[in-house]
Amino acid sequence: MPADLSVTFTGLRFENPFMLASAPPTESESNILRAFDAGWGGVVTKTIGLHPVMNVKGPKTKFNRLDVDSPRISMQKRAAGKSVLHSSWNWELISDKPLDWWVPRLGRIKQAHPGKMLIASIMAGSGSDKEYKNWQSLAKACQDEKVDGLELNFSCPHMDRDDMGSNVGRNRQLCREVTQVVKEVSRVPVWVKLTPSTTQITVEAYGAFEGKADAVTSTNTFPSLPPIDPETLEFEMNVDGKVSYGGLGGPAILPLSLAKMAQLTQEFPDKAFSGVGGIAEFSHALMYMLLGCGTVQVCTAAMLDSAVGPNVVKQLIQGMGEFIEKNAHRGWKRLEDFRGLRRNAIVPHSQIKRPDGSEYHGGHEYEGYAGDAPANSAS
Numbered sequence: 001m002p003a004d005l006s007v008t009f010t011g012l013r014f015e016n017p018f019m020l021a022s023a024p025p026t027e028s029e030s031n032i033l034r035a036f037d038a039g040w041g042g043v044v045t046k047t048i049g050l051h052p053v054m055n056v057k058g059p060k061t062k063f064n065r066l067d068v069d070s071p072r073i074s075m076q077k078r079a080a081g082k083s084v085l086h087s088s089w090n091w092e093l094i095s096d097k098p099l100d101w102w103v104p105r106l107g108r109i110k111q112a113h114p115g116k117m118l119i120a121s122i123m124a125g126s127g128s129d130k131e132y133k134n135w136q137s138l139a140k141a142c143q144d145e146k147v148d149g150l151e152l153n154f155s156c157p158h159m160d161r162d163d164m165g166s167n168v169g170r171n172r173q174l175c176r177e178v179t180q181v182v183k184e185v186s187r188v189p190v191w192v193k194l195t196p197s198t199t200q201i202t203v204e205a206y207g208a209f210e211g212k213a214d215a216v217t218s219t220n221t222f223p224s225l226p227p228i229d230p231e232t233l234e235f236e237m238n239v240d241g242k243v244s245y246g247g248l249g250g251p252a253i254l255p256l257s258l259a260k261m262a263q264l265t266q267e268f269p270d271k272a273f274s275g276v277g278g279i280a281e282f283s284h285a286l287m288y289m290l291l292g293c294g295t296v297q298v299c300t301a302a303m304l305d306s307a308v309g310p311n312v313v314k315q316l317i318q319g320m321g322e323f324i325e326k327n328a329h330r331g332w333k334r335l336e337d338f339r340g341l342r343r344n345a346i347v348p349h350s351q352i353k354r355p356d357g358s359e360y361h362g363g364h365e366y367e368g369y370a371g372d373a374p375a376n377s378a379s
Helices: 029-038 099-112 129-143 172-185 201-210 251-267 282-291 310-326
Strands: 007-009 012-014 018-020 042-044 061-067 083-090 117-123 149-154 190-194 215-218 222-224 246-249 272-276 295-298
Touching: 012 117, 018 310, 029 042, 029 099, 029 310, 083 251, 099 117, 099 129, 117 129, 129 149, 129 172, 149 172, 172 190, 172 201, 190 201, 201 215, 201 251, 215 251, 246 251, 251 272, 251 282, 272 282, 282 295, 282 310, 295 310
Parallel strands: 018 042, 018 295, 042 117, 117 149, 149 190, 190 215, 215 272, 272 295
Antiparallel strands: 007 012, 061 083, 083 246, 222 246
């Protein structure tokens, strides 16, 4: 019999744990329908808001590539075989489509794919009764169209407003307050997507869970700038010579996002997490699962594969099936049998064995290189 790839996550049954993240691939009804037809177990919509947004003139997303024979990173196109993908870079805002545009489409998508998990990403401001009512209006409108869950966007790095996007995700109190007001009206699971642009991501996660979030998604893109062309001295992505901070995604952020996820799953081993950041194949998804994630989300790899990743999801499904079958001798039959297996392998530096049994000092017992080290200290 084929391996059982289904998972139950925050009370929702996914036929497989692979999802498209909230991003350009999920900005339209047609793309989401194509994604479900391709085999994705779930989709998180492009973030829906009540506040009007206008995206920048020109491209909103480009891809950094690394020369195969030099360290150069550039968005400039090269001949086939001369470069490899390093990362994606975008400064795209949330959906520029209004809620009224989204509402009927959410309903039609669920009618077409009742067994697939459709998660609506939503975002409003914070810190006032008006904005909290906006969150509730978005939540109620989406769940009335039978979406399976809500993902609260506390992570968009491009919003100038101090009370919105990643500015919420850097504030424990706002994370708690917004989650709480949405939970007051929600009839479906509520996930919170946190920003990596914070000193200690577990602090904001505490806020989300204090507000009764059902799960946390981590992470969104990392704040960054595009490369500067050494010939023109212009940023390779700009409008009239000007640029703003954008989000870095793709392969380059995989180790960074894994570190954020490890902090979360170690601090909250009994909570639910959806991992995102740098996933292009099953071995990447497996890393998040071994840290404790119940679902994983993909963006950059899908964008480069017919916009919605039909080949990516096929490889993910095949890879997971083969992995479970390969490990059948361990008694593994589904994701839950190996989820979190490597979470506790991450320890403080002092717990890593030294080569000669010397004690770990870490700067506590003598001051750096200026003082004399104890005789049994490693040099």
